Amino acid sequence: MKMLRWLNGLACLGISLTASATSITPEVVASGLQNPWALSFIDQNQMLVTERAGRLRVVSTDGQVGEPIKGLPPIQAGRQGGLLDIITDQDFKNNRRLYFCYTAPEGDDNNQANNSTALASAVLSADNRQLDDVRVIFRQKPTYAGGFHFGCRLVQQADGTLLLGMGDRFHLSQQAQVLDQHIGKVVRLNPDGSVPSDNPFVSQVGVAPEIWSYGHRNIQGAVIAADGTLWMHEHGPQGGDELNRIKPGVNYGWPVITYGVNYGGSTIGAGLTAAPGMAQPAIHWTPSIAPSGMAQITSDQYGPEWRGNFLVGSLKFQHLVRLTLDGNQVSSQSVELPNLGQRVRDVRQGPDGLIYILTDRTDGQLIRLQPT
Template identity: 55%
Template structure:
């Protein structure tokens, strides 16, 4: 266990906000994980963890991982694809249901697709049962990039799923006739909710909740009950967005980024009528992945309500301070860890848990002092 003192970043000092240093201990609960992607909290202090190559493991409260669970469907493991997000149903203690998303294999001709499935976790037997595919992104694309694949339980019997535009099909993010570069909302039984914004609209996919996204790899419900999203920009222009139904979030028409190696995206504009502006953006890109609001006061009242975001490229955990829906300060945590942060979650104990993205990845719990 390592004790580290974190203080606020230069942005915080410039904002005029008070410096709130918090002393933290890092507790490594599990190591030797192969590219862990997501963490879900179950019951009795146990956790469920996905590894991108296609394995799911049950973790005991002390972090001890099980052997890989049986019953996980085949995944297309390559590039950014594989077994990705996993969450537990809000009523897991009663129904033992989980939801997970992954790169579903296809043929070389058809390509692969982001898929969402449900299953019943039989922890005693170490397997998934009653696996049911609820949704498959259309069209399939021959790509190993931009799967999106974060799941949020909306609390009303529906699920949100983020979907990337698969990199080679960026223009399709603006079309309502496909699932590329979208957030979709479906029922936990796979049905389409009748109050989705494009239900009944000719030429539109009824699952779509919002569109104009690039590669959203973080999503969570905010204190306001709204869906919040982070997504990768190209070279610059990573975005934090507050998602409202039926809205267009602009990609690739507007962006605060540029082409890899330089040059404008499209016309090189950052705003256009009918397209939403981000709440916050990062230039240069931090490659954000994983996001959650901190609702507990385990780290003091000053941290309650903070938004936590993992950074892959610059290898830190961002703590964003919001005021009235605006980001007024960013604090960079875990900078000396020098590991890519793939996921960040807050447990039932009110503590922060992070996953590091590596062949020898770690699950780390952050303890306040």
């Protein structure tokens, strides 16, 4: 029934559902991960995996799960918050540096009610057991006493700059349109946390210089495509989940325009779906799929039909959505792993060209997608 409604929702968008010649089989690599949130490979056979409760482990492609890595900063885990995304520096092989975002208590006191999304960098010890030189390089301002909408997806561009997508803290949605702080924003930072001189608002008085784009609700997936374009998806309220191509200085509209409605069905604001000066999404989903995690397939492992496609995890429908892009538009989408039966939290391509996903439950799994 749910699926039927979802398919009807897609039909309303006029986007065709394609049948796929490729089929994939999920292969469980590791189990027993507690609400794993993100993975990032550190070599051919090993990856870092975050657990939302505040642990970081090395997991290998043959299924070995390492002990928690020491040296994480104070993390306020609870509700949607905790240790969230992680990526390795583009020069990780030489500098062992990584970046992670998480829910940080205000100050360093973990008893503080106020918290915010923070971004830290650290160096992973040669034996993979310890984080050294841990530096908190950014904190979302203002802090807030809440447990929802931390966003927290992170990518590094070829120029080394970091892009962090955040959320609106659920109760602060109006501030996504206010530019003197970081609620509902994407920010761009140098690896040391300083502000790049070519950020779109650096010369504007009264605007937070870290801002790259704004008007976001809760960003849960980010990819830099092979052509260098940046894409992020975000949760809508009831309906109206979006995938956007992210460009500097652009207003993505939340909460002024949205294809969703309030929980319960009332309209949001004036009930607008479009307005001057506000970007339209590349695709939107009603009912919500609750996207989480996203990867572009750049390998040939799944054949030419899938090469270049995006794979988006769905928390709600417990499957993957495969998107074919045509420039700035999505030309088709299809459901993959319809019988997975687990909430998909993260989706990444490994060095072997295969896709790895994490599932969100207390006995979460690392799953490799084998082409068949």
